[in-house]
Amino acid sequence: xxxxxxxxxxxxxxxxxxxxxxxxxxxxxxxxxxxxxxxxxxxxxxxxxxxxxxxxxxxxxxxxxxxxxxxxxxxxxxxxxxxxxxxxxxxxxxxxxxxxxxxxxxxxxxxxxxxxxxxxxxxxxxxxxxxxxxxxxxxxxxxxxxxxxxxxxxxxxxxxxxxxxxxxxxxxxxxxxxxxxxxxxxxxxxxxxxxxxxxxxxxxxxxxxxxxxxxxxxxxxxxxxxxxxxxxxxxxxxxxxxxxxxxxxxxxxxxxxxxxxxxxx
Amino acid sequence: xxxxxxxxxxxxxxxxxxxxxxxxxxxxxxxxxxxxxxxxxxxxxxxxxxxxxxxxxxxxxxxxxxxxxxxxxxxxxxxxxxxxxxxxxxxxxxxxxxxxxxxxxxxxxxxxxxxxxxxxxxxxxxxxxxxxxxxxxxxxxxxxxxxxxxxxxxxxxxxxxxxxxxxxxxxxxxxxxxxxxxxxxxxxxxxxxxxxxxxxxxxxxxxxxxxxxxxxxxxxxxxxxxxxxxxxxxxxxxxxxxxxxxxxxxxxxxxxxxxxxxxxxxxxxxxx
Numbered sequence: 001x002x003x004x005x006x007x008x009x010x011x012x013x014x015x016x017x018x019x020x021x022x023x024x025x026x027x028x029x030x031x032x033x034x035x036x037x038x039x040x041x042x043x044x045x046x047x048x049x050x051x052x053x054x055x056x057x058x059x060x061x062x063x064x065x066x067x068x069x070x071x072x073x074x075x076x077x078x079x080x081x082x083x084x085x086x087x088x089x090x091x092x093x094x095x096x097x098x099x100x101x102x103x104x105x106x107x108x109x110x111x112x113x114x115x116x117x118x119x120x121x122x123x124x125x126x127x128x129x130x131x132x133x134x135x136x137x138x139x140x141x142x143x144x145x146x147x148x149x150x151x152x153x154x155x156x157x158x159x160x161x162x163x164x165x166x167x168x169x170x171x172x173x174x175x176x177x178x179x180x181x182x183x184x185x186x187x188x189x190x191x192x193x194x195x196x197x198x199x200x201x202x203x204x205x206x207x208x209x210x211x212x213x214x215x216x217x218x219x220x221x222x223x224x225x226x227x228x229x230x231x232x233x234x235x236x237x238x239x240x241x242x243x244x245x246x247x248x249x250x251x252x253x254x255x256x257x258x259x260x261x262x263x264x265x
Numbered sequence: 266x267x268x269x270x271x272x273x274x275x276x277x278x279x280x281x282x283x284x285x286x287x288x289x290x291x292x293x294x295x296x297x298x299x300x301x302x303x304x305x306x307x308x309x310x311x312x313x314x315x316x317x318x319x320x321x322x323x324x325x326x327x328x329x330x331x332x333x334x335x336x337x338x339x340x341x342x343x344x345x346x347x348x349x350x351x352x353x354x355x356x357x358x359x360x361x362x363x364x365x366x367x368x369x370x371x372x373x374x375x376x377x378x379x380x381x382x383x384x385x386x387x388x389x390x391x392x393x394x395x396x397x398x399x400x401x402x403x404x405x406x407x408x409x410x411x412x413x414x415x416x417x418x419x420x421x422x423x424x425x426x427x428x429x430x431x432x433x434x435x436x437x438x439x440x441x442x443x444x445x446x447x448x449x450x451x452x453x454x455x456x457x458x459x460x461x462x463x464x465x466x467x468x469x470x471x472x473x474x475x476x477x478x479x480x481x482x483x484x485x486x487x488x489x490x491x492x493x494x495x496x497x498x499x500x501x502x503x504x505x506x507x508x509x510x511x512x513x514x515x516x517x518x519x520x521x522x523x524x525x526x527x528x529x530x531x532x533x534x535x536x537x
Binding site for chain 1: 340359365
């Protein structure tokens with residue numbers, strides 16, 4: 001059989017055509033410019049403390065970056081953002097995989113989950129306070145709840161969509177136990193959905209973090225709320241932008257890892 | 266349709282008159298599914314044997330239960346009645362003694378060609394006289410894909426993916442290869458070369474092959490014997506020996522006669 005030829009073409013993916021390459025950037029820059037101009041125009045016709053002008057926001061950003069305050073606040077926020085996201089995601093994935101794999105778990109755990117799911121994460125704040133207190137752990141708890149649900153549902157649907165034939169192949173090649181099949185067939189097969197879940201959770205976690213810090217836990221969100229109390233709207237907008245940038249950075253970072261892990265796609 | 270008499274086994278070239286027991290024995294197998302409107306009979310009292318080293322095809326129209334018998338021999342489904350015996354032992358689950366090849370290759374997309382072949386070796390270890398790496402190399406060479414070891418399934422053509430599927434099934438050196446319409450979705454030219462390659466592999470590895478197809482010409486080209494299945498509920502209408510010397514000429518007289526013979530069972534139905 002060696003040396004046989006195959007007549008079918010190999011379908012490597014090709015990049016976009018040249019003329020499509022430069023334009024998206026131009027459109028993006030243009031849209032941003034229009035956005036800033038509309039904002040600026042709006043700021044000029046409204047009272048100062050309703051909508052600050054872009055230069056005022058820029059001043060805050062420049063001074064807080066040079067003083068290092070931005071990084072100090074990011075560091076404070078990461079102390080509950082990272083553990084909350086990681087712990088919530090790990091539990092969400094584990095439970096989602098279990099429910100997607102086992103009919104018994106679907107009927108038991110899945111039913112309970114169906115009841116708890118509609119509870120808004122922020123409704124857990126009272127429990128966060130009495131269980132953990134106004135600290136990083138309390139805020140991490142709220143973030144973990146958000147991360148849990150997103151990862152749970154993505155993992156569950158990822159496991160359900162595993163091709164039965166791949167499981168049969170795994171069995172015929174000697175994988176006997178459920179744990180073996182989950183580890184060697186289900187997990188790699190569902191990995192794209194697990195990544196999607198984690199990436200979505202990482203994004204949502206930034207949003208809920210601001211709300212969780214409202215409790216009084218130090219971080220970007222808390223700082224933003226304090227500024228709002230003094231009507232320093234230029235500070236509020238500056239830190240809204242910081243959160244936006246953090247969101248984009250974390251999203252890019254996870255996408256980068258995802259592309260590495262999923263080269264086979 | 267009146268079933269024809271089952272051919273006498275002793276006149277087939279695949280049967281060894283000295284052999285004690287067949288490698289695969291399908292014994293009074295029936296299969297009934299619980300359908301929405303009551304039980305649906307997929308197989309009724311199916312009996313046939315496959316001897317060691319034999320190439321046996323199972324042909325029948327779609328819905329004839331030929332995939333069901335494949336799944337029962339594979340151990341993926343249990344028969345409602347009867348037994349499938351491999352080496353005298355009833356089949357209860359899939360296992361590395363029966364390699365499986367599916368129509369839509371069913372490769373692990375996250376593993377390279379070599380990684381797919383490695384899967385079974387990681388579970389049950391390489392056959393005697395091989396290391397894992399040597400076995401992977403041997404299997405890749407067997408299917409002519411030595412240069413594709415590091416390619417992912419998405420980078421391979423349909424024909425190449427089927428070759429990897431065959432190599433993966435052969436890696437753990439199972440005595441039996443079960444193939445469910447493996448060439449059903451490749452183009453005609455690739456199919457013809459895959460037929461020749463499969464026969465070469467069969468000769469070199471001395472496997473027993475059980476090959477499900479709805480393509481009668483394919484069955485006549487490849488097989489020692491053809492088990493002809495009826496429309497649902499599936500029963501064995503006939504077992505046709507093919508005694509033509511290989512390589513077979515698809516347009517030769519005896520080839521076309523056997524093809525017409527098998528086809529005659531399905532003349533009043535639309536398929537195959």
